[in-house]
Amino acid sequence: MIVSHCSLTRPWPSSIHKPCFPKLKKLKFPLTLTSNTVNSLKLTTRVLQQGTEVVSPDNALVQNPVIQTKEETEDEVPGIFDGVASTESEDKTPVSSNKVKKKKKEDEDSSENRFKLRNGREVYEEKAYLVGVERKGDMADSFGTEESLKELGQLADTAGLLVVGSSYQKLASPNPRTYIGSGKVAEIKSAIQGLDVETVIFDDELSPGQLRNLEKTLGGDVRVCDRTALILDIFNQRAATHEASLQAWLLLHFVALAQMEYQLPRLTRMWSHLERQAGGRVKGMGEKQIEVDKRILRTQIGVLKKELESVRKHRKQYRNRRTSVPVPVVSLVGYTNAGKSTLLNQLTGAGVLAEDRLFATLDPTTRRVQMKNGNEFLLTDTVGFIQKLPTTLVAAFRATLEEISESSLLVHVVDISHPLAEQQMDAVDKVLSELDVSSIPRLTVWNKVDRVSDPKKLKLEAERKQDVVFVSALNGDGLQQFCNAVQEKLKDSMVWVEALVPFDKGELLSTIHQVGMVERTEYTESGTLIKAHVPLRFARLLAPMRQLCKS
Numbered sequence: 114m115i116v117s118h119c120s121l122t123r124p125w126p127s128s129i130h131k132p133c134f135p136k137l138k139k140l141k142f143p144l145t146l147t148s149n150t151v152n153s154l155k156l157t158t159r160v161l162q163q164g165t166e167v168v169s170p171d172n173a174l175v176q177n178p179v180i181q182t183k184e185e186t187e188d189e190v191p192g193i194f195d196g197v198a199s200t201e202s203e204d205k206t207p208v209s210s211n212k213v214k215k216k217k218k219e220d221e222d223s224s225e226n227r228f229k230l231r232n233g234r235e236v237y238e239e240k241a242y243l244v245g246v247e248r249k250g251d252m253a254d255s256f257g258t259e260e261s262l263k264e265l266g267q268l269a270d271t272a273g274l275l276v277v278g279s280s281y282q283k284l285a286s287p288n289p290r291t292y293i294g295s296g297k298v299a300e301i302k303s304a305i306q307g308l309d310v311e312t313v314i315f316d317d318e319l320s321p322g323q324l325r326n327l328e329k330t331l332g333g334d335v336r337v338c339d340r341t342a343l344i345l346d347i348f349n350q351r352a353a354t355h356e357a358s359l360q361a362w363l364l365l366h367f368v369a370l371a372q373m374e375y376q377l378p379r380l381t382r383m384w385s386h387l388e389r390q391a392g393g394r395v396k397g398m399g400e401k402q403i404e405v406d407k408r409i410l411r412t413q414i415g416v417l418k419k420e421l422e423s424v425r426k427h428r429k430q431y432r433n434r435r436t437s438v439p440v441p442v443v444s445l446v447g448y449t450n451a452g453k454s455t456l457l458n459q460l461t462g463a464g465v466l467a468e469d470r471l472f473a474t475l476d477p478t479t480r481r482v483q484m485k486n487g488n489e490f491l492l493t494d495t496v497g498f499i500q501k502l503p504t505t506l507v508a509a510f511r512a513t514l515e516e517i518s519e520s521s522l523l524v525h526v527v528d529i530s531h532p533l534a535e536q537q538m539d540a541v542d543k544v545l546s547e548l549d550v551s552s553i554p555r556l557t558v559w560n561k562v563d564r565v566s567d568p569k570k571l572k573l574e575a576e577r578k579q580d581v582v583f584v585s586a587l588n589g590d591g592l593q594q595f596c597n598a599v600q601e602k603l604k605d606s607m608v609w610v611e612a613l614v615p616f617d618k619g620e621l622l623s624t625i626h627q628v629g630m631v632e633r634t635e636y637t638e639s640g641t642l643i644k645a646h647v648p649l650r651f652a653r654l655l656a657p658m659r660q661l662c663k664s
């Protein structure tokens with residue numbers, strides 16, 4: 114059985130869907146290079162898989178490699194678990210067969226209960242345990258460890274995992290070998306054995322060495338992963354339902370690229386079994402295999418990068434052509450779950466999926482907003498941001514959010530009712546600073562005001578600040594003020610023109626009304642004299658008429 118490529122999956126009963134999507138294979142993925150090239154997605158799958166098929170370089174199948182985690186070959190973490198009580202297999206007391214049957218039945222029942230519907234598919238809910246580190250000297254205004262773990266729990270839930278426990282440790286700096294200290298590793302090992310945990314998720318990105326050491330010491334059946342792998346996995350799962358638009362296609366392929374780049378230095382685990390099977394006679398066999406895999410993966414990364422670059426170029430050309438009528442574009446950006454899609458829906462009736470979970474939007478939607486005064490702007494929803502966004506994903510965002518760099522205005526939507534609203538705003542600013550959009554004017558929207566305890570006080574605070582509006586996207590409060598503020602900000606980014614438009618150019622007049630802000634019109638013998646704020650590109654179009662007006 115070949116399982117889906119997600120970094121978190123393990124072998125699943127074939128009758129059910131896995132929590133991760135196997136869809137990229139369906140997309141016209143540039144990775145299937147030649148018939149004898151291993152699909153990198155299969156490759157990434159098997160890196161963290163146990164007991165699945167492994168494709169050897171000549172495409173022969175090696176069945177069910179068993180990784181014997183107790184074997185002391187490379188001893189990266191010596192002696193950590195001396196003395197740790199184990200809750201399993203040490204109890205040698207004979208139990209009656211009835212008890213065994215009862216226990217088996219209970220296990221089966223609890224296993225049945227763990228099949229859940231996610232994204233319209235039945236998935237098996239793995240038990241997960243979360244681990245974080247609180248660094249001494251962490252700034253007081255950053256996300257606290259507990260809050261960050263809570264968010265990690267939401268991410269795990271979104272990915273279809275069942276969080277059964279968590280733990281964190283205060284450290285001056287993370288342990289380079291195991292991220293947390295050896296005593297804590299022992300404590301966690303004992304906890305997860307008691308809880309029957311299948312996956313341990315760390316709240317920061319682990320180095321390949323840390324990942325290996327932790328997997329080794331926590332035991333062969335426990336999968337270890339980090340926030341980055343989890344986020345990449347969520348995006349991959351979403352792909353199952355979002356492959357309609359080019360933007361989603363791009364994002365998902367960038368995510369696949371990010372995933373491969375993440376896996377590349379971590380490609381070590383599967384091949385040690387080859388050496389073991391050969392009884393250590395063919396020393397270095399696993400090593401060679403890893404090198405072959407890495408080479409294949411590097412080639413595939415190169416091909417995918419080229420492919421993506423060509424799609425981006427094509428898209429840019431298309432955008433340049435498309436923008437002949439310069440309706441201003443306003444982009445909604447913000448932390449995931451802040452209410453961007455809900456705001457778009459309220460203003461345009463777009464019917465975009467808006468729900469109380471992280472990364473609901475993958476496929477940004479653009480809709481026209483028609484104001485009462487006849488003015489229009491295009492409103493674009495975008496993928497939400499999150500703290501500790503992996504750099505590889507920032508690159509994916511940069512590529513897929515190119516449109517926002519061409520917006521006339523960025524609207525930063527904030528869930529002001531969230532206890533960490535301030536920290537979320539900082540996290541969004543941090544991502545934006547990496548997206549080269551600093552020159553675009555901004556407006557901040559404090560959303561979900563229906564949920565705050567003292568809305569009057571907050572409203573006064575918003576009024577004292579510049580460029581902040583106060584809305585409830587859910588019940589529509591403040592939306593008129595929002596539209597007015599957008600208009601005002603758009604006006605700031607436009608240029609003032611006075612032009613004499615000949616009578617035979619009536620269509621130009623209506624475009625000025627549509628995309629600009631007309632202050633005055635006068636009808637003269639030689640045409641219509643119009644005074645308005647218009648987008649810069651449009652002002653250039655009007656240049657000959659502006660001359661006319663002056664002469």
Ligand SMILES: Nc1nc2c(ncn2[C@@H]2O[C@H](COP(=O)(O)OP(=O)(O)OP(=O)(O)O)[C@@H](O)[C@H]2O)c(=O)[nH]1
Pocket residue numbers: 447448449450451452453454455456466467468469470471472473474475495496497498560561562563564584585586587588
């Ligand atoms: N009470 C309240 N809930 C809101 C408001 N705006 C949005 N929500 C809820 O917040 C949740 C998230 O809303 P979305 O619009 O999906 O958030 P988003 O920013 O698009 O999220 P991502 O797509 O994940 O980035 C949904 O359950 C909405 O119903 C609001 O003004 N008040």
Ligand SMILES: [Mg+2]
Pocket residue numbers: 453454455466467473474494495
């Ligand atoms: Mg959304």
